[in-house]
Amino acid sequence: MAESEHTASETVAQRVDADDTLSLLQDLVRIPSPYFEEEEIVEFVHDWLDEAGLDPEYHRVEEPDITGYEGRNVLARLEGSDPDAPTLLLNAHVDTVKIVDAWEEDPFSGRIEDGKLYGQGACDMKGGLAAVLVAFRILAEAVDAGDLDLAGDLLLTAVVDEEGPYGLGTDRLLRDGLLDDVDAAVVTEPGPILAQSDVSNPALILGARGRFLYDMEIRGRAAHGSQPHKGINAVVDAGRVAETLDGLDVDSHEKLGDGSVCPIKVEGGSQTLSVPERARLMVDRHVVPGESREVVREQAEAAVEALDLDSEVAVGFRESPDPGIKYGPYVTDPDHALVGSLEGATRRVTGVAPETAYFASVGDFNYLGDPDRGNLPTVILGPDGENIHSAGEFVYTDEVVEVTEILVEAAADLLGE
Template identity: 75%
Template sequence: MSHPQSVADTVDDEATIDLLQQLVRIRSPYFEEEEITAFVHDWLDERGLDPEYHHVSEPDITGFEGDNVVARLEGSAPDAPTLLLNAHVDTVKIVDAWEEDPCSGRIEDGKLYGQGACDMKGGLAGIMVAFEALAEVDLAGDVLFTAVVDEEGPYGLGADALIRDGYTDDCDAAIVTEPGPILCQSDVSNPALVLGARGRYLYDVAVTGHAAHGSQPHKGVNAVVDAGRVAAALDELDVDSHPDLGDGSVCPLKIDGGSQTLSVPESARLLADRHVVPGETKEVVREQAEAAVAALDLDSEVDVGFREAPAADIYYGPYVTDEDHPLVRSLDGATHEVAGKAPETGYFSSVGDFNYFGDRADLPTVIVGPDGENIHGAGEFVYTDEVVEVARIVAAGAASYLG
């Protein structure tokens, strides 16, 4: 069997939804992923797919210890491409507002409910069954299956470790089955291929003033007032624009600091999200903020930095995947075969592990994932038919790309 359509046909609706339901029933907020990683590992193992645990350790900031699950299908031709299939196993912290069991996996009207059902256990089930289907086919290229921890946590430690430990070195392209269209910047619906994402830096700005008695504020330098001025200046930054990804943006998030009564506050700290488009590098956005601060001519000392990270290369850079890349063409063809129509094209509005693959690892990266609603919130659900459709598109597209 080698025709892409026949690979898609081996993806079974009921088995896929049953798997998704089991995944949703395992509580797996980030940093609490042991049970779900063991489940994914054992599911692959029971099918003879030779999974391995890949240890992830970040002792300095988070103290996190956990495991990704990886598995590889070896192709027959050494020169053929290697395709990365990626999904994350964690969810956000379970939100309080659920009016039912947040891990119920209840299905009603074609919607499967649960925290993480859409982001992204639907996509995780999709690459699991697609990988199982691909194992039954003769492929020229390799498939690297990766189910990673901590995408929803602060640093994407699972995907970071894959890159740091060389798993992506021999990969030529990546598919990430994150929920797609609902998180796109423009109005896009499935079937869709999401071909890029803005990046994001988090400004961490230290403002140091000078304390004085609060009854004589003119004798001090008020760090809280100056932090507010810096926030307003960042809010007005001139951001760049990209024809596909849209505009960069700035969102001041938080000001910490202050003093006791009757004292002029001597320190404050400002955090601001800075979403970026290609060309807006870390140095560019640092210089931009420094110039905006210099123009204010404040009496406080202002130090523009970025949030602390476990390593200097842990940040989300922007990327755009060429519409003519062979993987995109293969997924386009697979969408025609599976869904009977052309995929729409979109671009992601925020950041995730796909930025690490698309930017840091420099892999042409395509997001193709099932939609739902209430992502990260109470009442999160995924459309079950889209989960099956995505699994089939991934299987057929991968088989076509890998030959």
């Protein structure tokens, strides 16, 4: 857009066009992109940025050992005038969960009805992806037109494989040093729907619990099934361990709330007339700061020890491409300049102050916020909806537009001269 099309009193955020934004979102939803199958949407995002003159680049993501995955992130950077000014990251994932069977309509329709846009991934998180793309373009256009001066850089990362097993896209950004100059991050995941407390948009999510997944191998001793006293029943002992873990006392955190333990899978048994000698229990463990992998292991081992079982029990953590890949908990300082910019922007765009909350589960934002990894002040701000990861998923269209406007306003404030 040329400068002359805009009035002097218009803010840059007012240049966000709702129809444009939602039309882009429909395009994104119409491209199926379950994790590990993102090539088409990655090219679409790249070409969309390229056609807008925003010089996108591909970034290779490979994980040969466990998944055999090969994919590409898309990056674009808007350079500010002052190398010492802060760099803000806008991060969104392009993938969705695997397509859910229960859809009663085309899961890629992008149909809009009653202010809801439907499709697999519409809320998690193509709504947020459309928001960062449009916000980035509007800011770039405003700078180009001489209507806005940015001192700091704005970095856009559209990443692959967030929904997959290891968050490989954002992991690779960190590993390859592409976020080394970043000072703060916004991830436009849907926030309130997965918050620890009951909030609604506009909301800033200022932290998240972390997560470990571990296995317990329970080894008993086989015997004839008619004489169970001669063996050690691994299945029965697995049940005891599961029950104990279910009631385990874990740490809590003033902001992130309680850690949690959830035995999520049990397998075991052998032949039809034998005391089972092996069982395996898989445990989901959401953690708060202070609950490291070692702490989690020690807690589980102590709980087993106290049971004084005849079976032998070993705790193991799931196979990972690298020990550094972990979803650590983090809390963002509410007094950080990014939070201030987002609060002010939210007030100006919506007329109300945002609520604040903390995320219940994990995602790429953990990699960014975890003091052991990205160590970045990281805020989740994204359009909400319903039925994420399931059939009938939708995102609220007005929130997609609102988040786009808040991003523009906040970036202009934080990075402005």
